[in-house]
Amino acid sequence: MTSKRFAGLTLVAALGVTMAGRADAVEAKVTKVTKDLPYANPAHERHVLDVYAPPEAKNLPVVFWIHGGGWQAGDKTGVQLKPQAFVDRGFVFVSTNYRLLPNVEIDVIFRDIAQSVHWVHDHIAEYGGDPNRVLMMGHSAGAQLAALICTDERYLKAEGLSLSMMKGCVPVDGDTYDVPAIIETAETRRRVHGQPQATYGHREKFGITPEKHKDYSAVTHVAKGKPIPPFLILHVADHPDNAAQAQRFGAVLKDAGIPVTVFGAKDTNHTRINAELGMPDDPSTIAMFKFVAEVLKK
Numbered sequence: 001m002t003s004k005r006f007a008g009l010t011l012v013a014a015l016g017v018t019m020a021g022r023a024d025a026v027e028a029k030v031t032k033v034t035k036d037l038p039y040a041n042p043a044h045e046r047h048v049l050d051v052y053a054p055p056e057a058k059n060l061p062v063v064f065w066i067h068g069g070g071w072q073a074g075d076k077t078g079v080q081l082k083p084q085a086f087v088d089r090g091f092v093f094v095s096t097n098y099r100l101l102p103n104v105e106i107d108v109i110f111r112d113i114a115q116s117v118h119w120v121h122d123h124i125a126e127y128g129g130d131p132n133r134v135l136m137m138g139h140s141a142g143a144q145l146a147a148l149i150c151t152d153e154r155y156l157k158a159e160g161l162s163l164s165m166m167k168g169c170v171p172v173d174g175d176t177y178d179v180p181a182i183i184e185t186a187e188t189r190r191r192v193h194g195q196p197q198a199t200y201g202h203r204e205k206f207g208i209t210p211e212k213h214k215d216y217s218a219v220t221h222v223a224k225g226k227p228i229p230p231f232l233i234l235h236v237a238d239h240p241d242n243a244a245q246a247q248r249f250g251a252v253l254k255d256a257g258i259p260v261t262v263f264g265a266k267d268t269n270h271t272r273i274n275a276e277l278g279m280p281d282d283p284s285t286i287a288m289f290k291f292v293a294e295v296l297k298k
Contacts, residue, residue, distance in 0.1 A: 031052050031053070031054065031055075031083065031084060031087050032052070032053045032054070032055055032057070032127075033050065033051070033052050033083075034050065034051045034053075034127060035050045036048045036049075036050065037049050037050070037051065037119070037123075039096070039115055039116045039118070039119035039120075040112075040115050040119075044099055046097045046098055046099045046100065046112070047097070047098075047099075047112065047115070047116075048076070048096075048097050049076060049094055049095060049096040049097065049116055049119070049120075050076055050077070050094070050095045050096075051092065051093070051094050051124070051127045051129075052083035052084075052086075052087055052092070052093040052094075052095075053087065053092045053093070053127050053128045053129070054087050054090065054092075054128070056128070057092055057127065057128020057129070058128050059125075059128070059129075059130045060090055060091055060092050060128055060129055060130060061090075061091050061092070061129070061130055061133040061134075061135065061167070061292075061296055062091065062092045062093075062094060062120065062124055062129040062130060062131070062133060062134045062135070063082075063086050063091050063092070063093045063094065063134075063135050063137060064094045064096070064116075064117060064120060064134055064135065064136045064137065065079060065082060065093065065094065065095045065096070065137050065138060065142070066096060066098075066113060066136070066137070066138030066139075066141075066142030066143075066145045066146050067079075067095065067096075067097075067138070067139065067141075067142050068138065068139040068140025068141045068142045068143070068274070069100075069140070069141055070101075070140070070141055070205075071100060071101045071106060071109060071141045071205055072100050072101045072102070073100065074100075074141070074142075075097060076095040076096055076097045077095070079093075079095050080274070080275050080276075080277070080278065081275075081276070081277065081278030081279060082277055082278045083095070084278065085277075085278030085279075085285070086278075089289070092124060092127055092128055092129035094116075094120055094124070094129075096113070096116040098112035098113055098116070098145075099112055101205055102200070105207065106205055106206055106207060106216065107207070107216070109145065110145065110148060110149065110155050110216075111155060111158070113145050113149055113155070114149060114155035114156055114158060114159045114161075115159060117134070117136075117149070117156065117159065117161065117165075118159040118160070118161060120134065121134075121159075121161055121165060131165065132165055133167050133296065134165055134166055134167060135166070135167055135168045135169070135170065135292060135295070136149060136150055136166055136168075136169045136170075136229075137169070137170040137171070137172065138171060138172065138174075139172040139173060139174075139273075139274040139277075140172070140173060140174060140175075140270065140274070141174075141176075142171075142172075142174075143171030143172050143173060143174025143176075143177075144171070144174045144175075144176040144177065144218070146169055146170070146171045147169065147171045147174065147177050147218035147231075147249065148216065148217075148218045148221070150163065150166050150169040150218075150228060150229055150231075151163075151218045151221040151222050151226075151228055152218070152220075152221040153221075153226065153227075162227065163226065163227045163228060163229065164227040166229040167229055167230075167295050167296060167298075168229050168230050168231070168232065168291065168292065168295040168296075169229050169230070169231050169232075170231070170232045170233075170234060170288055170291065170292075171231070171233055171234070171249075172234045172235075172273060172274060172277065172284075173234060173235050173236050173239070173242050173270050173273050173274070174235075174242065174245060174246075175241050175242045175245050176202060176206075176217070176245070177217060177218045177219055177245050177246075177248065177249035178217050178218075178219045178245060178248050178249065179202060179206050179213040179214070179216055179217045180210065180213045180214060180217065181244075181245070181248065182202055182241060182245065183201070183202050183203050183206075183213060185241055185244075186198070186201060186202065186241075187201075187203070218249060219248065219249055219252045222252045222253055222255075222256045222258065223256055224256045224257050226256075228253070228256070228258050229258075229295070230258065230259035230260065230291075230294075230295050231249075231250070231253055231258065231259070231260040231261070232260075232261050232263065232287065232288060232291040233246045233249060233250050233260065233261070233262045233263065234246075234263050234265060234273065234277075234284050234287065234288065235262070235263070235264055235265065235273075236264070236265055236268055236269060236270055236273055237264030237265055237266045238266070239269075239270065242270070243264060246262050246264070247262060249262075250262035261287070261291060263283075263284065263287045265283055265284045266283070268284075
């Protein structure tokens, strides 16, 4: 793909993709790509997003993607097959950056994501998207961010927005929907095995105090009567921590009457479930597009 790093530059590029484990490239359709759009004013260098859209797009549903990286790394460009897979099905795809730990506190990241959503609400129609049909998705740390923003309405409210703009949420293999639980799990495992505790683990990343750990957990904010969107929680089936977190979060959503599906992907791992999302024969991809079709009918 032709690539230049000028802010707001629009490109029309053929996004070739290579299927994992195969040498032959799959012919891709032409996609309009607008890179490095600033979503804040004044904008930090990480306050940028990319928009992928079909040519002549108009009033299409929008996928808002949040990258992973432990809240310390990662980039909006690490989207693999996902933009093309969605564009081919008539979506506008947005991938956002945000500021990173340890340069900011983690709640600053939450506000960055909400600011990015605000930009999408105000401007995505210019790129052919429908601001009232947004699906939020993310992998790993991005899964935690997507889940929190779609359950704790305070961050969108601060931007003058509502949870009701979200038509669905797809967190992918997160381990922090219940932060106190993962802290206890990880620290107990290290203690039992005589290993030193992490110097900058979840306890430190999520603000040290039990109050913050609870407040930054999506499970804390799920309640009946809130306009929380339907959820598809994708996870690696044989990863004990991530599977437990997915089941825990799914149970809380179900108890509150929120439509939820928990899908455990087999024969994969934390990296592959993300990299292969968008492959036609990938089970997680099939589940995702089934979910998306259902929620957009409503």
